[in-house]
Amino acid sequence: MxxxxxxxxxxxxxxxxxxxxxxxxxxxxxxxxxxxxxxxxxxxxxxxxxxxxxxxxxxxxxxxxxxxxxxxxxxxxxxxxxxxxxxxxxxxxxxxxxxxxxxxxxxxxxxxxxxxxxxxxxxxxxxxxxxxxxxxxxxxxxxxxxxxxxxxxxxxxxxxxxxxxxxxxxxxxxxxxxxxxxDLLGVEYGAVLKNIYALAGGICHGLGYGDNFQAVLISNAIREMEYFVNAIDPQPREINKSAYLGDLLVTAYSQFSRNRTFGTMIGKGYSVKSAQLEMNMVAEGYFASDCIQDIILQHQLEMPICNTVYNILYKQEPAASAVRKLTDKLT
CATH class of the missing domain: 3.40.50.720 (NAD(P)-binding Rossmann-like Domain)
Structure with missing residues (x-):
């Protein structure tokens, strides 16, 4: 047995x-x-x-x-x-x-x-x-x-x-x-990144952005994820499979997503510490943002959504102005 x-x-x-x-x-x-x-x-x-x-x-x-x-x-x-x-x-x-x-x-x-x-x-x-x-x-x-x-x-x-x-x-x-x-590394890094993107979606929701913008944000996020994992571990992979895109979608949109909830609180004006105290569970995207930022700098990658989340959480950039700047970088 x-x-x-x-x-x-x-x-x-x-x-x-x-x-x-x-x-x-x-x-x-x-x-x-x-x-x-x-x-x-x-x-x-x-x-x-x-x-x-x-x-x-x-x-x-x-x-x-x-x-x-x-x-x-x-x-x-x-x-x-x-x-x-x-x-x-x-x-x-x-x-x-x-x-x-x-x-x-x-x-x-x-x-x-x-x-x-x-x-x-x-x-x-x-x-x-x-x-x-x-x-x-x-x-x-x-x-x-x-x-x-x-x-x-x-x-x-x-x-x-x-x-x-x-x-x-x-x-x-x-x-x-x-x-x-x-795809061990792709699945694992994808699972880390989707928490950051869900946090970004929550921040935008907290700021009052609607479904139209959320769709643009998440479609850009999956491309950013693909760019990152291919830079870190280049190999053939289908980014639209459930381990990548599926996990991103459920984490970005679900009522059960603690990362989206955490981001929404930040978007509504909570400090990081206040949001952490109010939540009973860990939002992995908070810690992941700092770690991924190091990898982005090390590999000189262009990751505007991850950069925006990092600046809000760790550089104390106001969420409203940070997201406003991000909107000019999305397509």
């Missing part, structure tokens, strides 16, 4: 537990939950007290674990599902030895901010995990819709597509369809 570890206990991690336990293949799940009191609550009530509380946790298939190292020791496949900003802290007690023989899966759509690396590259440099031994989960899939069993598609990307196929089989169900890809 396969043993799968899940690191993280937020809404997306809780949705992941639901998908894995609704799948028909026999498996044992080892779930690291950060707070001891949450472990006690889940054991008693079979629900996560803080996120997706309507989801019933099937405890006969899930072992709750308080130590990350114990999850690694017990599992064949490890799924990382914390916000990117908290990943280093979650893995702080581990060494490359703990990763040997493990198939690593990243469900994190963000960049590790302290070292400005996407998760696959971070695992490679810090723990010597080969990119072929890493699978990235992408695609337009909000945790809230998973909890309602709304039909969703996930993309599993790896340099070694056999590993992608291995992982995807444990997620398939009547409401989850899966797609394989060999």
């Amino acid at each position: 396969i043993h799968i570890g899940v690191i993280g206990s937020g809404s997306w991690a809780t949705a992941m537990i639901k998908m894995l336990t609704d799948n028909a293949i026999e498996k044992q799940i080892h779930w690291w939950v950060r707070k001891e009191e949450d472990i006690d609550y889940i054991k008693q009530y079979r629900h996560n007290p803080s996120y997706l509380s309507a989801v019933e946790i099937k405890l006969e298939k899930v072992q709750l674990v308080a130590e990350v190292k114990a999850v690694f020791a017990a599992s064949d496949i490890i799924i990382l599902n914390t916000p990117a900003a908290y990943l280093e802290d979650a893995l702080k007690d581990l060494t490359p030895e703990d990763f040997k023989g493990k198939l690593m899966v990243s469900a994190i759509k963000g960049i590790v901010p302290s070292i400005k690396l996407i998760v696959g590259e971070y695992l490679n440099r810090k723990f010597d995990v080969g990119l072929g031994d890493t699978v990235v989960i992408g695609g337009p899939c909000h945790a809230e819709e998973v909890s309602l069993e709304k039909l969703s598609y996930l993309t599993f990307a790896s340099k070694n597509t056999a590993n992608a196929a291995t992982v995807e089989q444990y997620f398939q169900s009547h409401y989850i369809k899966t797609v394989e890809s060999n």
Whole structure:
């Protein structure tokens, strides 16, 4: 029997537990939950007290674990599902030895901010995990819709597509369809960028721009995304597939998008700190904006939407004037 570890206990991690336990293949799940009191609550009530509380946790298939190292020791496949900003802290007690023989899966759509690396590259440099031994989960899939069993598609990307196929089989169900890809870096960077573009869409919404302008913004955003990923990792890819365009669309328009919500608050005049305090969840686009800006400068790329978001968030440029300047650069 396969043993799968899940690191993280937020809404997306809780949705992941639901998908894995609704799948028909026999498996044992080892779930690291950060707070001891949450472990006690889940054991008693079979629900996560803080996120997706309507989801019933099937405890006969899930072992709750308080130590990350114990999850690694017990599992064949490890799924990382914390916000990117908290990943280093979650893995702080581990060494490359703990990763040997493990198939690593990243469900994190963000960049590790302290070292400005996407998760696959971070695992490679810090723990010597080969990119072929890493699978990235992408695609337009909000945790809230998973909890309602709304039909969703996930993309599993790896340099070694056999590993992608291995992982995807444990997620398939009547409401989850899966797609394989060999574009590990493209899918991972696309997932990072779409958060920045959703944040841009939220800012414009908060400023009062309408649907007509949003359509122009997002059509420019997908071209900007394609330009970026082709510059970083040139290879044939169809940017209109669900892992790229689909994920961008759902994040830019959905009521469940925390990045769009965060951006809307900024557009309405909230400071970054005030918006962060009011939200219960992490908007990955905030941290991603700073990290992506470094890559843009390093590669001398023309990325007007990303530049605008960065200037608003980190250079304190007024949102109204920044977006007004951006409108002259869109087509």
